[in-house]
Amino acid sequence: SQQGEEDPQALSIQEGENATMNCSYKTSINNLQWYRQNSGRGLVHLILIRSNEREKHSGRLRVTLDTSKKSSSLLITASRAADTASYFCATGFYNTDKLIFGTGTRLQVFP
Amino acid sequence: DAGVIQSPRHEVTEMGQEVTLRCKPISGHNSLFWYRQTMMRGLELLIYFNNNVPIDDSGMPEDRFSAKMPNASFSTLKIQPSEPRDSAVYFCASSYTGGGTEAFFGQGTRLTVV
Numbered sequence: 001s002q003q004g005e006e007d008p009q010a011l012s013i014q015e016g017e018n019a020t021m022n023c024s025y026k027t028s029i030n031n032l033q034w035y036r037q038n039s040g041r042g043l044v045h046l047i048l049i050r051s052n053e054r055e056k057h058s059g060r061l062r063v064t065l066d067t068s069k070k071s072s073s074l075l076i077t078a079s080r081a082a083d084t085a086s087y088f089c090a091t092g093f094y095n096t097d098k099l100i101f102g103t104g105t106r107l108q109v110f111p
Numbered sequence: 112d113a114g115v116i117q118s119p120r121h122e123v124t125e126m127g128q129e130v131t132l133r134c135k136p137i138s139g140h141n142s143l144f145w146y147r148q149t150m151m152r153g154l155e156l157l158i159y160f161n162n163n164v165p166i167d168d169s170g171m172p173e174d175r176f177s178a179k180m181p182n183a184s185f186s187t188l189k190i191q192p193s194e195p196r197d198s199a200v201y202f203c204a205s206s207y208t209g210g211g212t213e214a215f216f217g218q219g220t221r222l223t224v225v
Contacts, residue, residue, distance in 0.1 A: 033213060033214075041218060041219075042115075042202060042204075042216035042217055042218045042219055043154075043202070043204075043214075043216045044216070045213035045214065045215070048212075048213060088154065090214075096166070096167070097142040097144075097159065097161060097206055097208055097212075098144075098156065098159055098166075098167055099144070099156070099204075099214055100156060101146075101153065101154040101156075102153075103153050104153065104154075
């Protein structure tokens with residue numbers, strides 16, 4: 001079964017706007033990761049945040065983690081048409097390499 | 112490194128036939144995962160190996176599915192007999208055990224069972 005639920009399921013924005021995606025999960029985690037998937041391709045890792053971290057940045061990406069609410073958000077600033085893809089959160093656990101993926105958010109950025 | 116390599120990229124087979132999907136992980140990685148992606152069920156973890164040993168196969172849907180990892184550089188996922196509901200994209204991913212590290216995905220095998 002899936003650990004994470006993401007919302008919104010789909011998001012459409014204009015280039016230059018910010019995109020925010022949310023992920024909620026059910027059990028205690030060691031880390032939370034975000035991945036991107038272009039249509040018909042494999043998933044590509046974007047960023048990892050550990051359970052003892054609250055915020056992390058990488059380029060135009062900002063990730064927050066609230067373990068008390070079991071939720072995370074991914075913010076993409078100044079979006080570009082090339083950011084059009086599906087974005088997935090994945091939860092990692094202690095003492096295992098297993099990653100469980102959420103349901104994903106389909107992001108469409110219009111030029 | 113060429114990344115995680117999966118073959119074939121596309122497979123069309125008739126119901127009842129045996130299907131074998133192949134994966135070559137990134138050299139040096141010691142964890143390997145098989146995922147299945149469908150519109151209805153999203154991305155499901157089927158099985159994962161660590162140091163060539165199956166650690167968790169609780170996601171394998173039924174006995175028709177089996178996976179092996181005979182050595183650190185090769186894994187197979189076999190479906191016998193295949194059914195139309197097995198149609199999906201199957202991904203292999205690998206990572207290096209380090210207490211929370213990123214997984215690298217292959218390009219996937221799109222399986223269609225008719």
